[in-house]
Amino acid sequence: MPALPLHTAGKYVAAAYLVVFTLVLIYVAIMAAKISRIEREVESINELLDERGG
Amino acid sequence: MRSYVAIHLSIVLAVGVLITGAIWAKGSWGHWWVWDEPTLVSFLIIFLLYCCYQPLRFSIEDPERQARYAAVFAIAAGAFVPVNFIAVRLSQSFSHPRVLSATGGNMPGSMRLTFLVSLAAVALLYVTLWKLELTSKHASMELKKLRRRLELAYEERPAAGAPAPPVGTVPASPSDR
Numbered sequence: 001m002p003a004l005p006l007h008t009a010g011k012y013v014a015a016a017y018l019v020v021f022t023l024v025l026i027y028v029a030i031m032a033a034k035i036s037r038i039e040r041e042v043e044s045i046n047e048l049l050d051e052r053g054g
Numbered sequence: 055m056r057s058y059v060a061i062h063l064s065i066v067l068a069v070g071v072l073i074t075g076a077i078w079a080k081g082s083w084g085h086w087w088v089w090d091e092p093t094l095v096s097f098l099i100i101f102l103l104y105c106c107y108q109p110l111r112f113s114i115e116d117p118e119r120q121a122r123y124a125a126v127f128a129i130a131a132g133a134f135v136p137v138n139f140i141a142v143r144l145s146q147s148f149s150h151p152r153v154l155s156a157t158g159g160n161m162p163g164s165m166r167l168t169f170l171v172s173l174a175a176v177a178l179l180y181v182t183l184w185k186l187e188l189t190s191k192h193a194s195m196e197l198k199k200l201r202r203r204l205e206l207a208y209e210e211r212p213a214a215g216a217p218a219p220p221v222g223t224v225p226a227s228p229s230d231r
Contacts, residue, residue: 012078012080016074020070031186031190035193038190045200052208
């Protein structure tokens with residue numbers, strides 16, 4: 001027997017899933033931004049080395 | 055660095071625990087938060103303790119002292135985790151029945167399977183995100199070192215036919231140009 005009937009518990013469960021999903025999404029988005037910044041930095045260093053090498 | 059990333063990620067997930075726990079409490083107890091409930095307050099204390107980790111770490115400049123003090127703090131704060139676990143077990147008021155115990159607990163079989171699968175999924179998510187952030191931090195640190203070495207190399211040995219750029223002019227990223 002669940003602690004709450006489904007028609008009452010449904011909105012709370014949905015809210016909890018939404019919170020977890022949003023948190024993970026924000027975290028992954030921040031990490032993606034950091035990784036793309038690292039990629040840009042690697043690219044700029046490569047370009048610089050090409051200029052110096054050429 | 056590994057403990058720093060682990061604690062950072064744990065704080066993010068602990069925010070989720072606090073919010074979803076409050077939602078559960080509202081559904082089950084009719085209150086978002088109960089201040090005289092030891093299960094909630096002990097978790098909040100641990101959360102606030104770990105929130106102090108990063109300010110403490112970055113308030114120390116010497117890297118060796120920073121690592122040592124941060125490790126001591128992390129271990130001392132970790133001692134509160136079993137306290138929190140025991141508080142949940144000892145709590146009489148409000149708490150749901152003990153769902154996990156040596157004798158099987160009070161969780162129905164179908165619910166137990168869902169719980170264990172969810173537990174494994176969250177653990178895997180944690181490890182994946184931890185590795186991702188750790189790799190990103192290492193890459194960032196290596197890039198900083200590489201840039202510093204390049205600056206030094208340009209300063210010491212300018213390329214033929216080109217004047218050496220002064221230190222600090224090697225672009226950090228396209229946005230810095």
